Amino acid sequence: MEFNADFFIEILGFIAGVITSIGFIPQLVRGFRTKKLEDVSYYMPIVLAIGMTLWISYGILLSRIAIVVANSFGVSCSLILIIMKKKYST
Amino acid sequence: MEFNADFFIEILGFIAGVITSIGFIPQLVRGFRTKKLEDVSYYMPIVLAIGMTLWISYGILLSRIAIVVANSFGVSCSLILIIMKKKYST
Numbered sequence: 515m516e517f518n519a520d521f522f523i524e525i526l527g528f529i530a531g532v533i534t535s536i537g538f539i540p541q542l543v544r545g546f547r548t549k550k551l552e553d554v555s556y557y558m559p560i561v562l563a564i565g566m567t568l569w570i571s572y573g574i575l576l577s578r579i580a581i582v583v584a585n586s587f588g589v590s591c592s593l594i595l596i597i598m599k600k601k602y603s604t
Numbered sequence: 605m606e607f608n609a610d611f612f613i614e615i616l617g618f619i620a621g622v623i624t625s626i627g628f629i630p631q632l633v634r635g636f637r638t639k640k641l642e643d644v645s646y647y648m649p650i651v652l653a654i655g656m657t658l659w660i661s662y663g664i665l666l667s668r669i670a671i672v673v674a675n676s677f678g679v680s681c682s683l684i685l686i687i688m689k690k691k692y693s694t
Contacts (some may be wrong), residue, residue, distance in 0.1 A: 527662045533655030540647035553643035557630035565624030572617045572670075580662075 524580055531584025538591035542598065551599040559592035559599075566592070614670055621674025628681035632688065641689040649682035649689075656682070 545551045566585040573581030635641045656675040663671025 523662060523665045526658060526665065530655050530658030530662050533658060534652055535655075537648055537652035537655055540645040540651065544645040545643070548643065550643050553635070553638065553640050555630040555634040558627055561630065562624055562627035565620050565622075565627055568616060568620030568623060572613060572620050575613045575616065576668075578666075 524578070527578060527580030528583075531580045531587075535584050535587040535591070538588065538595065542591060542594055545595070545598050545602065549602050551595070551602050554595070554599060556596065556599060559595040563589050563592040563596075614668070617668060617670030618673075621670045621677075625674050625677040625681065628678065628685065632681060632684055635685070635688050635692065639692050641685070641692050644685070644689060646686065646689060649685040653679050653682040653686075 541554070545554070566588045569585040570582050570589070573579070573585065631644070635644070656678045659675040660672050660679070663669070663675065
């Protein structure tokens with residue numbers, strides 16, 4: 515029973531992680547299509563990437579792989595957003 | 605010793621939560637200043653708010669208050685961003 519509850523929680527975490535990770539994709543797609551990211555603040559992806567790196571450490575310490583995977587994907591998306599904004603602003 | 609490790613992990617989670625929560629603020633400030641959020645995708649805050657709501661459930665089930673607090677703040681910021689974008693696009 516303990517295992518089942520834990521398994522359910524981890525599945526919930528994975529779904530949450532997948533959805534929050536997917537959240538950045540429409541922004542990347544929009545930026546890629548319009549080639550404009552002027553209204554997007556640089557600090558948002560920078561600060562989020564720092565925070566999500568700390569969430570990765572938290573997930574590792576708690577052995578919660580959902581937290582680690584979701585935030586790793588989030589950090590990657592943030593870095594892509596920073597690079598895209600830099601590229602399109604020149 | 606067990607308590608100390610757990611306390612340390614929760615502190616780490618709080619710092620991670622504070623930083624990821626702060627991440628949305630520069631975007632809100634920029635939007636408020638420029639009154640322009642055209643380049644920001646609607647789907648980003650919408651999808652993130654759904655995902656973060658699931659993270660809140662995950663945090664409640666694991667009794668990890670850092671996850672609950674950080675994601676509650678994140679959901680609030682996302683909703684403000686959606687309202688601001690709607691307001692400025694009319």
